[in-house]
Amino acid sequence: MGEGILVDTDYLIEYVRGRKELPPSDIYYISEVTIYELIRGTRDPKEAKEILENMFSVIWVDNEIIELSARIWIDLRREGKALDDRDIVIGATAITRGLKLLTLNEKHFERLQRYGLKLWR
Numbered sequence: 001m002g003e004g005i006l007v008d009t010d011y012l013i014e015y016v017r018g019r020k021e022l023p024p025s026d027i028y029y030i031s032e033v034t035i036y037e038l039i040r041g042t043r044d045p046k047e048a049k050e051i052l053e054n055m056f057s058v059i060w061v062d063n064e065i066i067e068l069s070a071r072i073w074i075d076l077r078r079e080g081k082a083l084d085d086r087d088i089v090i091g092a093t094a095i096t097r098g099l100k101l102l103t104l105n106e107k108h109f110e111r112l113q114r115y116g117l118k119l120w121r
Helices: 009-016 032-039 045-055 063-079 085-097 106-115
Strands: 004-007 027-031 057-059 100-102
Touching (some): 004 085, 009 032, 027 032, 027 085, 032 045
8 A cells, every 4th residue: 555544534524525635645445344335324335435436545344454443442342442343344444554544533533543553644
């Protein structure tokens, strides 16, 4: 993968609404989880999915992402700092692919920095 940014769902929603711009990058990625989160609120999920797939490079969940997500979930649950599964998978996607995460909820994702998550700032 080239130098790129993984765009979180909250930021993508603001971008689609014209309230945010994407920062300069070689390539923009989204997780398949972001596709799910975004299209479930549309009138035509199939069309919305196709648009997203044409605008962004989609990273599909693989074994590496699943295994890291599970490890993170277990650790955070033990510590009483659980995150939503979707956010864990998005964070694990960024970590495993060496991408910075562009999110409006930095405080939320900061607990994944110990696993190697880098936030776009």
